[in-house]
Amino acid sequence: MNFKLAWRNIWRNKKRTWITASSIGFAVFFACVMQSMQLGSYERMIDNSVRFLTGHLGVHQLDYWDEKILDNSFPEETLTELNLGHESIIMGVPRITSFALASYGDKTKGALITGVDLSLEAQFSYLENKLREGVYHTDNGALIGAGLSEYLKLGVGDTLVLLSQGYHGVNAVGKYPVAGVLKFPVPDLDQSAVYLPLGIAQTFFGAEGMITSYSVLLDDPDATEQVQSQLIGDSDVYEAMTWKEMMPDLVQGIELDYYGGLVMVYVLYGVIGFGIFGTFLMMTKERTYEFGILNSIGMKKSRIQRMVAIEILLLSFLGVALGLIAASPIVVYFWANPILLTGETAAAMEKFGYEPIMPFALDPQVFYDQGISILLIALFLGVYPMLAIQQLKIIKALKE
Amino acid sequence: MSVIEAKSVSKIYNPDTIPVHAINDVSLTIEEGEFTAIVGPSGCGKTTLLNMIGGLDSVSEGHISVSGVNIADLNEAALTDFRLKNIGFVFQSYNLIPVLTAKENVEFVMLLQQSHQSAMDERADELLTKMGIKEVSQRRPAELSGGQQQRVAVARALASKPKFILADEPTANLDSHSTESLLDIMAKMNEEEKATFIFSTHDQRVIDKARRIITLEDGRIVSDEKK
Numbered sequence: 351m352n353f354k355l356a357w358r359n360i361w362r363n364k365k366r367t368w369i370t371a372s373s374i375g376f377a378v379f380f381a382c383v384m385q386s387m388q389l390g391s392y393e394r395m396i397d398n399s400v401r402f403l404t405g406h407l408g409v410h411q412l413d414y415w416d417e418k419i420l421d422n423s424f425p426e427e428t429l430t431e432l433n434l435g436h437e438s439i440i441m442g443v444p445r446i447t448s449f450a451l452a453s454y455g456d457k458t459k460g461a462l463i464t465g466v467d468l469s470l471e472a473q474f475s476y477l478e479n480k481l482r483e484g485v486y487h488t489d490n491g492a493l494i495g496a497g498l499s500e501y502l503k504l505g506v507g508d509t510l511v512l513l514s515q516g517y518h519g520v521n522a523v524g525k526y527p528v529a530g531v532l533k534f535p536v537p538d539l540d541q542s543a544v545y546l547p548l549g550i551a552q553t554f555f556g557a558e559g560m561i562t563s564y565s566v567l568l569d570d571p572d573a574t575e576q577v578q579s580q581l582i583g584d585s586d587v588y589e590a591m592t593w594k595e596m597m598p599d600l601v602q603g604i605e606l607d608y609y610g611g612l613v614m615v616y617v618l619y620g621v622i623g624f625g626i627f628g629t630f631l632m633m634t635k636e637r638t639y640e641f642g643i644l645n646s647i648g649m650k651k652s653r654i655q656r657m658v659a660i661e662i663l664l665l666s667f668l669g670v671a672l673g674l675i676a677a678s679p680i681v682v683y684f685w686a687n688p689i690l691l692t693g694e695t696a697a698a699m700e701k702f703g704y705e706p707i708m709p710f711a712l713d714p715q716v717f718y719d720q721g722i723s724i725l726l727i728a729l730f731l732g733v734y735p736m737l738a739i740q741q742l743k744i745i746k747a748l749k750e
Numbered sequence: 751m752s753v754i755e756a757k758s759v760s761k762i763y764n765p766d767t768i769p770v771h772a773i774n775d776v777s778l779t780i781e782e783g784e785f786t787a788i789v790g791p792s793g794c795g796k797t798t799l800l801n802m803i804g805g806l807d808s809v810s811e812g813h814i815s816v817s818g819v820n821i822a823d824l825n826e827a828a829l830t831d832f833r834l835k836n837i838g839f840v841f842q843s844y845n846l847i848p849v850l851t852a853k854e855n856v857e858f859v860m861l862l863q864q865s866h867q868s869a870m871d872e873r874a875d876e877l878l879t880k881m882g883i884k885e886v887s888q889r890r891p892a893e894l895s896g897g898q899q900q901r902v903a904v905a906r907a908l909a910s911k912p913k914f915i916l917a918d919e920p921t922a923n924l925d926s927h928s929t930e931s932l933l934d935i936m937a938k939m940n941e942e943e944k945a946t947f948i949f950s951t952h953d954q955r956v957i958d959k960a961r962r963i964i965t966l967e968d969g970r971i972v973s974d975e976k977k
């Protein structure tokens with residue numbers, strides 16, 4: 351009976367019902383879209399960084415992370431000792447990294463030398479996509495950052511001279527024809543990156559068969575810790591670090607931004623909360639006479655409250671459902687087709703090393719969290735009509 | 751035993767600011783089966799008196815007992831329940847539940863008393879037939895004329911066979927034809943259902959139909975005549 355009355359009551363004033371439901375729905379919609387966008391940008395940032403820098407997991411010789419020198423590298427062939435069978439592991443890439451002086455003509459500059467398996471790297475970090483000039487696949491040439499190329503006035507076909515200290519202090523000297531020029535969004539990298547085929551780099555550093563890191567990519571980032579615990583068994587030669595451990599700055603940046611976003615969401619909750627409260631207030635006011643009649647003919651206040659509570663519950667569910675239904679196609683669409691930014695925004699983002707796109711995350715948790723939060727807010731505000739009914743004075747109500 | 755006994759009842763509104771003596775020292779007894787009109791000029795205290803008798807408002811002084819129960823002794827929830835079981839209400843206007851059909855409105859008070867569906871059905875049909883509005887029983891209040899709405903209201907008030915029915919100016923919003931027929935129906939119910947009616951009115955035609963007329967002036971009973 352309460353349900354029947356409540357159901358009919360909410361359809362009695364269709365306009366008010368739609369206003370209330372749509373303000374609740376709008377909150378859910380907006381919060382879902384906003385959060386999906388936020389999480390999407392994190393996912394993208396993490397994905398970029400993980401692919402380019404560390405992998406979800408990085409395997410190193412035990413001392414390497416504290417002292418990133420060639421002496422703390424390890425033989426690539428010992429990778430067979432790792433448990434690479436976990437189903438989440440998509441692939442891994444060996445890398446050897448160290449610094450060198452790069453010179454051409456009368457110019458010299460510090461450079462970050464990375465020896466990579468070019469074919470694997472093309473899939474892992476999409477390095478090939480950064481190529482602006484020349485060719486990517488090279489047997490003995492170098493791929494250099496565009497900034498470095500400009501500084502040294504060195505182009506495709508010219509010969510780059512590298513000078514460094516190699517494995518266990520040997521002298522490392524080499525000459526490499528420039529096969530291609532890569533364009534990196536991050537200026538630091540653009541002005542210092544030199545990529546060599548893995549074998550060439552190992553020879554240059556006098557570190558045959560050695561690598562400084564083996565980076566592993568997972569299909570499910572949430573499995574990182576689980577894979578980490580299995581990856582190296584109980585080796586006392588290697589360690590496997592997670593991307594969070596290797597990039598604390600990124601984690602912190604994301605956290606900071608996340609809390610910033612949360613503040614936005616709370617502001618939204620506040621604004622919407624007032625809206626919802628307004629409609630509840632209006633509803634209570636408008637129906638005071640009716641409540642008075644019901645109470646006078648013998649409907650206990652508790653029962654009137656139950657009826658109104660069901661109405662509020664129905665309304666809130668309706669609103670949340672509307673919001674979720676409206677948000678899901680949009681989020682799915684932009685998840686599948688990230689927004690491409692153009693103009694100044696795009697330029698600014700590229701300058702800071704981000705791709706100029708706005709990706710969305712598709713995470714059911716977002717929908718669930720926002721749906722529940724706003725439902726709870728609506729239900730909390732529903733306490734007001736309950737109190738108003740509790741305080742109802744029949745005589746006053748009948749005069750409304 | 752009398753249905754209603756009011757002893758030296760007074761009502762003072764706003765006793766702390768500008769006191770309004772709406773009812774002054776009113777005593778009266780209503781017996782079962784009465785068909786009584788409370789009359790008097792606007793502001794004389796008719797509504798106030800009916801509200802106190804119906805347990806909708808408290809008395810300032812004196813006391814009112816209904817079927818031997820002093821209603822001032824009941825707490826709010828118990829009083830609501832007491833109204834449900836003992837008193838039928840008809841108000842001046844719009845007092846049906848807008849989202850329920852005429853029949854559902856009549857069943858409503860029985861429903862609150864947890865009557866059986868079959869009993870409710872039977873009683874509602876019976877009353878709606880007696881009221882001559884059986885054919886509109888599936889309509890909602892908005893689809894009924896004022897006169898029809900008031901008949902539904904009377905049917906609802908009668909549904910659970912209360913001790914008495916209070917009607918505060920039940921015909922104030924009705925035209926003369928509807929007024930006449932509503933009164934005839936109330937009189938008929940008074941006969942057939944042995945229902946006790948107490949109603950307030952300004953309307954001379956309504957007053958003419960009453961069998962007892964209590965006249966109020968400035969919150970006091972100035973005459974009480976039985977026909």
Ligand SMILES: Nc1ncnc2c1ncn2[C@@H]1O[C@H](COP(=O)(O)OP(=O)(O)OP(=O)(O)O)[C@@H](O)[C@H]1O
Binds near residue numbers: 764770771790793
């Ligand atoms: N809540 C209130 N606060 C203060 N004074 C009130 C209140 N309700 C009624 N009164 C006063 O009490 C007196 C009696 O009012 P009441 O409504 O009982 O009169 P009535 O006979 O029903 O009048 P009417 O025929 O116009 O309906 C009036 O003077 C009125 O102004």
Ligand SMILES: [Mg+2]
Binds near residue numbers: 797
């Ligand atoms: Mg009145």
